[in-house]
Amino acid sequence: MESLRPNYAPLAEGRREIRLLHVAPKDPSQPDSAIASRFSAASLDDNPDYEALSYAWGDHTKEKTIFIDSTSVGITRNLHDALEDLQLAYQERTLWVDAVCINQADNEERTHQVSQMRHVYESASRVIAYLGKEYEGSDAAMEFLEIVGRDPDIHYSPRLNPHIAVHGMDICSEGLRDAIISFLDLDWWKRVWTVQEFALARNSVLQCGDRQLPGSHLIQIYESYMKHAYDCCGGWDYLNAKSAKYGIDIWSALQRIADLNFACTSEELSFLEVLESFRTRHSFDPRDKMYGMLALATGRWENVIEADYTKSTEDVYRALALAATERTGNLGFLSHCYGRRYPELRLPSWIPDWTAIIDEGSHNNLMSRLSTYNLFDASSGALSTLIYQAPKIALVTGVVFDTIQNTGPERGEMGTTPEIMRTWRAMAQIAESHLDVSTGAFWQTICGGLLYERSNAGPSWRRQVPTRDWPLYHKWKTWKFSEDEPSLDSNVQATSFDIAYHITALDRRFVVSRKGHLGFAPVATAAGDVIAILSGVNVPFILRAVSELPDSGSNICYEVIGDCYIHGVMDGEVFTRYAMPLEEIRLV
Incomplete structure (x- = not known):
């Protein structure tokens, strides 16, 4: 059957309407059957009950299909994996999924829906951060993070007791370190949109395969790590040992949790600080480097720019530079002009190129320098x-x-x-x-x-x-x-x-x-x-x-x-x- 686009009925902007995807339960008699679902429209003013999905889009090739309102619809492999693992056995599950619940081909609708993204994720009963299918090492990594999140006093160093051991491995084991680093190197940790999706959640969970980790554990994990690394467990030989497979150490990998902690706990965020903190994250559309963070613009940065997909990337980046000067009264934004610029963007040298290529290992130190x-x-x-x-x-x-x-x-x-x-x-x-x-x-x-x-x-x-x-x-x-x-x-x-x-x-x-x-x-x-x-x-x-x-x-x-x-x-x-x-x- 030919893959088609869903049938998108117009949404009532004045009522803050969104589309919800109702995923039908699995059919135990046909385990390989296509996922069936349907759309409904709901107003955020009516406090609808739904879960919001946060995931990495990955390859945009629509190689998988599901049924939405009996129409065969093409979706990406990553989204199909998520829906497959989230599909319940005996009851319908109501989700908000940006890739299908927003008509991506309609720039006007896309602009409006992105402008209310904050309310979509704040209003969800739960945000599910789906990291992907289970793989070798994911279980050990999640168990490690679960232990640390549950018991902040447990030691990292095997010289002290009690200390962390997972599947017979302690933190000195290269196998466990690689498992943790690979987990924190999954695409979800490197996508722009997942930052605000997670930070805005009133209740969140990380899911890999069918194993879950409470989102609240992330803050406790980083605080525990900082406490032990600088105090009792300061064995820098293993904390700073680079993975031969992934090229980074646990410290650098855990910085991704630190960045999320910053986004979740800071009361008033400088929008430039937010953009800089997640500058090495990726987005398919370069405008989303900015639009994907707008919900985190608070205080004097609120409404600093508006999401508008009719504007060029150059126009959007220039608008932020000019607005930053107006909001702060200084030219501090100029310090963000660094990195190897993307040649396709015709930006003046005084406008930061937020797509510039920057080494992630160096970026943490560059941010530290900016803070001085x-x-x-x-x-x-x-x-x-x-x-x-x-x-x-x-x-x-x-x-x-x-x-x-x-x-x-x-x-x-x-x-x-x-x-x-x-x-x-x-x-x-x-x-x-x-x-x-x-x-x-x-x-x-x-x-x-x-x-x-x-x-x-x-x-x-x-x-x-x-x-x-x-x-x-x-x-x-x-x-x-x-x-x-x-x-x-x-x-x-x-x-x-x-x-x-x-x-x-x-x-x-x-x-x-x-x-x-x-x-x-x-x-x-x-x-x-x-x-x-x-x-x-x-x-x-x-x-x-x-x-x-x-x-x-x-x-x-x-x-x-x-x-x-x-x-x-x-x-x-x-x-x-x-x-x-x-x-x-x-x-x-």
């Missing part, structure tokens, strides 16, 4: 202005105060830490023997003016105090240059410096300016690029002069290369010490 920017005030509280001139110019104010003279190699190309330090010191023209506080500009640049500390209240960042923190650099350098290279655990005081060093230098080059400033700038930075302080931004930016555009008059234009750390100008010195006046800067 509120500790700086390079523009000395200057109010931001942004005037948009179609099609691509943004007029802002600021100061172009210096030019890049030398750039170092990428850190990954430079060998050992001692070799890296020698190269950078040579660029800065600092003799190897100079180890006193007089070389403060160098060692403070190495850690980006920051230190990472752990306390009973949790880990946090702080600005360094040169006269007090100089010994930390010396201890860190002694550790890094040691031939025996003792473990970092035996140099605990150097940890805060080491973390700051890696965060500061990540995806950046060491640079020296014509005026002698030291710093770290994006890998794409080249000699001749300029350093600018833009009004309403906490950190400096690297800009690149480009040929004047036909509609820009005789004014020079700049492309945004990215934000940077430049020692000696992070606290408004360009204005307070050098008294440089603001000028108009054209970004393209």
Whole structure:
């Protein structure tokens, strides 16, 4: 039988109507028969009883069929797997499933239904996060997570009792670690839409095959892991051991739970923080990188933009950049301009490309760096202005105060830490023997003016105090240059410096300016690029002069290369010490 589209009767927008899918019970006499179902329309105002499905669409090829109102309808394999595992034996099951309950071919209906997605998931009696069919290792992973979620005091380390053991394996077992990592690497954890679907649920459950895990366990799992990893069970050898099969460690895998915890528990979320937290997640439609998170835009970010599938991706991304400036009064959104841009999108350099390719392992550290920017005030509280001139110019104010003279190699190309330090010191023209506080500009640049500390209240960042923190650099350098290279655990005081060093230098080059400033700038930075302080931004930016555009008059234009750390100008010195006046800067 030919696969057709369902028969979609119009929905009454004024009544907040949605379609519900009623899945008929299994026919025990015909276990291989096609799934039968029917549609009904229901108003959210009437509090209908239904469960909402959250799943990864996967391959969009509609290779499976079900019956909806006696019509054979093509659906994806992932959806068919979900309906097959959710179908009850003796009674009908009422579900809301976005792929079929929304007429995906009708942009007007799609736009309206997406706009009320928050209410759809908040109103559901339960949200079922379906992760896929049972597979080898899924049972062990779910049992591990179930134990941790049920008993937050149980230890990870097999040296302590009681400790976790699953199927005869403890956390030191590569088999158990791989099972946990593979479970947290399923597509559901990497899809954009599943974030708000899970975060908005008043009651949720994760299901893999026919095994379920209460959604409330996820918060307890992450809190337990943080508690034990930093305290009693701090055996970094197994917590940081990368899986040979999946290329990441448990810490990175559990970060996906941490991100969901952030979305579920934060009272007022910055929409830019939400987008950044889940930036490496995927969506078939690039506009959904934004639309799929709109239900999490609260407080001053509420209704920041509207879902509208008649608009191009470029229009949507530009609308957010302009709205972000209006809502926050600053140009902080510019710090999200990084990653390898998607060439099909014709975006100006000053508009973040939310589809940009970013390594997930690096992304967590990049987010940590972004979180430190509120500790700086390079523009000395200057109010931001942004005037948009179609099609691509943004007029802002600021100061172009210096030019890049030398750039170092990428850190990954430079060998050992001692070799890296020698190269950078040579660029800065600092003799190897100079180890006193007089070389403060160098060692403070190495850690980006920051230190990472752990306390009973949790880990946090702080600005360094040169006269007090100089010994930390010396201890860190002694550790890094040691031939025996003792473990970092035996140099605990150097940890805060080491973390700051890696965060500061990540995806950046060491640079020296014509005026002698030291710093770290994006890998794409080249000699001749300029350093600018833009009004309403906490950190400096690297800009690149480009040929004047036909509609820009005789004014020079700049492309945004990215934000940077430049020692000696992070606290408004360009204005307070050098008294440089603001000028108009054209970004393209």
